[in-house]
Amino acid sequence: MNGLYMNNIYKSFGTVNVLNGVNFDVRQGEVHALLGMNGAGKSTLMKILAGVLSPDNGTIAIDGKEYRFSSPADAKKAGIGLVVQEVDTALFPSLSVYENIAADEIVATKQKPILSWKQQKQRAAELLRRVGLSISPNKLIRECTLHEKQLIVLAKVLSSSARYIILDEPTAALSETETKRLFAIISDLKTQGVSFIYISHKLKEVKEICDRVTILRDGNVVHHGDVSALSLEEMIHYMVGRPYTTVQKETRAYSEDVLFKVKQLHIAKTNTTVDLQIHKGEIAGIAGLVGAGKTELAESLISHTKTAGEWWIDGKRYTFSSPKEAIAAGICLIPEERRKQGLFLDETVRTNLTVRLLSSLTKWQWVLRKKETQTAQQLVEALQIHPPFPQAAVKQLSGGNQQKVVIGKWLKTDARVFIFDEPTKGIDVNAKQEVFSIIRSLADEGKAVLYLTSEFQELLDIADTIYIMVDGQLVKHVSARDITYEQLIYYCSGGDLDGATVRFDRQEKANAVSS
Structure with missing residues (x-):
C-alpha cells in the first residue's frame, strides 16, 4: 500500500507523556498539514519520523514496508526528507551550491570518494531546475x-530521492512573492508523486496549499x-481546546501623554512602512507569528539596519542613522539573540552590567573598580541575579539570569524607551515571571515599553495595548482587554480583520471528532 503510516505512536520523557497513541498518515502526492500549539507533540512526532528519536511503542x-529507524540516515534511505526552519544550519556557507548538494553523498561514502565534479555540477543544475531555482x-x-x-x-x-518531505515553517522568513513561488514548486513536485508534511502557524497558508490536516x-x-472542511476559527478551536470567544480583563493605568512614536518608519528588510506610538507608562505589544517581521521592526527602531522615517521622544523630533544616535536619544533594545547581540560572553557579570555606564565609572580613562563593583552589586541584588556575584562569568549563568543582565545594563542609563524582542525566549517559567516584574517596574516608572513576541499568552498577560503584525505590517491596534488568545492567533494567521463575531457550534465539533 502506497503512503506513509505512523500507527499508535507513544513517546514519553521520564514521567511526561508527549505522544499518546498518535496515528498519522500521508498519501502519495499530497500536502498534509500537521498543526498544534507549542508542546502539542508535533516536533517529537517528526523527530521520530526523521530517525532522531525512537518511539516507546508504535x-x-x-x-x-515497515521500518524502525535507529538514525536519521535510516530515515533518509527510506525516503524521508527534512527541510528545517533554520536553513543556514543545514548548509556549509563557504562551499558552493553543488558541493552542498553533494555533501551527504560524500559523507556517506566510507572510502575516499572518486567523484566527477563535472557530473556533480550537472546533477546539481538539474535539481535546481526541479525546484525552480x-x-x-x-x-x-x-x-x-x-x-x-x-x-x-x-x-x-x-x-537523496526523498518521497516524503517535512517542511518546518517553510515560509517563516519569506516574502509574499517568494511564498507564492515556493507553493508553485510544491504543487509541481506533487504531480511527480512527492508528498509533503507541512508544519506552520500561518493557517491561511495551510488553507491554501494543504490537502488534509492532522491537529495535535x-x-x-x-x-x-x-x-477544505475546516475554517480558520475551527482550526484554532481544535488547537487550543477552547471556544473562540471574547473576554474582558482589567488593564493598568498609564499616562495620556505620548512618550514615543514613529512616523513612516521604513523597514528595509521587509519593505514595509509602519507608524506606532507608546504612552508614558504603557506596555505596548507587537503580536506576530515567526517570520512576521518583528525583529526587523525592532532593529529599525534602534536604527540597527538602514531605515528612514521620523522618531519622536517626549515631543522632540529625531532622525537616526546609527544605533549610537538612537541610544543617545534614550532608546534601548533587549535583542532576541541575547548571547550573540546582548552579552560579552567571555566577560564577567560586572563588566556586562556596567558597560553602558563607563563614562561615569572612569577617571582619567581608568576604570574605578571599586565604584564599578558597587554599582554592579546593586544591580545584582535589585535584579536577584543568581549566583549573586558580580565577578561570576556571564556565560555560566542560566538563560533567565543572562536575560536579567541584558536588561540590567540599561537600568541606570537615561533610557526612556525599552524595546524587548522575544524577551522570554529560552527561559523557564519562574525566570519569565521575574522578567515580567522588571518590565512592569519600568512601565510604573513612566518608561515606554515595546514588547515583541510570538508567545501570545504572554502578551495578553503583560501588555496594555497590542499591535498585530502580518508580513511586516501593523494591521490592527487593540486594547489587550478586548482581544482573546484565539483572536490573536486568528488575526496573526491572516484572518479577516473585519470579522467581528466568530461562532463555532459545540455539537458540530463533537460530531466532527466522532466521525
Whole structure:
C-alpha cells in the first residue's frame, strides 16, 4: 500500500507523556498539514519520523514496508526528507551550491570518494531546475539569499530521492512573492508523486496549499480530515481546546501623554512602512507569528539596519542613522539573540552590567573598580541575579539570569524607551515571571515599553495595548482587554480583520471528532 503510516505512536520523557497513541498518515502526492500549539507533540512526532528519536511503542510503514529507524540516515534511505526552519544550519556557507548538494553523498561514502565534479555540477543544475531555482551551481552559499538557501536545501533533500518531505515553517522568513513561488514548486513536485508534511502557524497558508490536516493537542490527535472542511476559527478551536470567544480583563493605568512614536518608519528588510506610538507608562505589544517581521521592526527602531522615517521622544523630533544616535536619544533594545547581540560572553557579570555606564565609572580613562563593583552589586541584588556575584562569568549563568543582565545594563542609563524582542525566549517559567516584574517596574516608572513576541499568552498577560503584525505590517491596534488568545492567533494567521463575531457550534465539533 502506497503512503506513509505512523500507527499508535507513544513517546514519553521520564514521567511526561508527549505522544499518546498518535496515528498519522500521508498519501502519495499530497500536502498534509500537521498543526498544534507549542508542546502539542508535533516536533517529537517528526523527530521520530526523521530517525532522531525512537518511539516507546508504535510502527512506521512506508509504501507497504515497515521500518524502525535507529538514525536519521535510516530515515533518509527510506525516503524521508527534512527541510528545517533554520536553513543556514543545514548548509556549509563557504562551499558552493553543488558541493552542498553533494555533501551527504560524500559523507556517506566510507572510502575516499572518486567523484566527477563535472557530473556533480550537472546533477546539481538539474535539481535546481526541479525546484525552480535559476542560479549557478558554482555560487557560494554565503552569497545566496534566504529564499535561495531554502530551495537549495529542498534540492539537497530531493537528491537523496526523498518521497516524503517535512517542511518546518517553510515560509517563516519569506516574502509574499517568494511564498507564492515556493507553493508553485510544491504543487509541481506533487504531480511527480512527492508528498509533503507541512508544519506552520500561518493557517491561511495551510488553507491554501494543504490537502488534509492532522491537529495535535497535548500529545493526542484531536482532528484529522480535509483542510477544505475546516475554517480558520475551527482550526484554532481544535488547537487550543477552547471556544473562540471574547473576554474582558482589567488593564493598568498609564499616562495620556505620548512618550514615543514613529512616523513612516521604513523597514528595509521587509519593505514595509509602519507608524506606532507608546504612552508614558504603557506596555505596548507587537503580536506576530515567526517570520512576521518583528525583529526587523525592532532593529529599525534602534536604527540597527538602514531605515528612514521620523522618531519622536517626549515631543522632540529625531532622525537616526546609527544605533549610537538612537541610544543617545534614550532608546534601548533587549535583542532576541541575547548571547550573540546582548552579552560579552567571555566577560564577567560586572563588566556586562556596567558597560553602558563607563563614562561615569572612569577617571582619567581608568576604570574605578571599586565604584564599578558597587554599582554592579546593586544591580545584582535589585535584579536577584543568581549566583549573586558580580565577578561570576556571564556565560555560566542560566538563560533567565543572562536575560536579567541584558536588561540590567540599561537600568541606570537615561533610557526612556525599552524595546524587548522575544524577551522570554529560552527561559523557564519562574525566570519569565521575574522578567515580567522588571518590565512592569519600568512601565510604573513612566518608561515606554515595546514588547515583541510570538508567545501570545504572554502578551495578553503583560501588555496594555497590542499591535498585530502580518508580513511586516501593523494591521490592527487593540486594547489587550478586548482581544482573546484565539483572536490573536486568528488575526496573526491572516484572518479577516473585519470579522467581528466568530461562532463555532459545540455539537458540530463533537460530531466532527466522532466521525
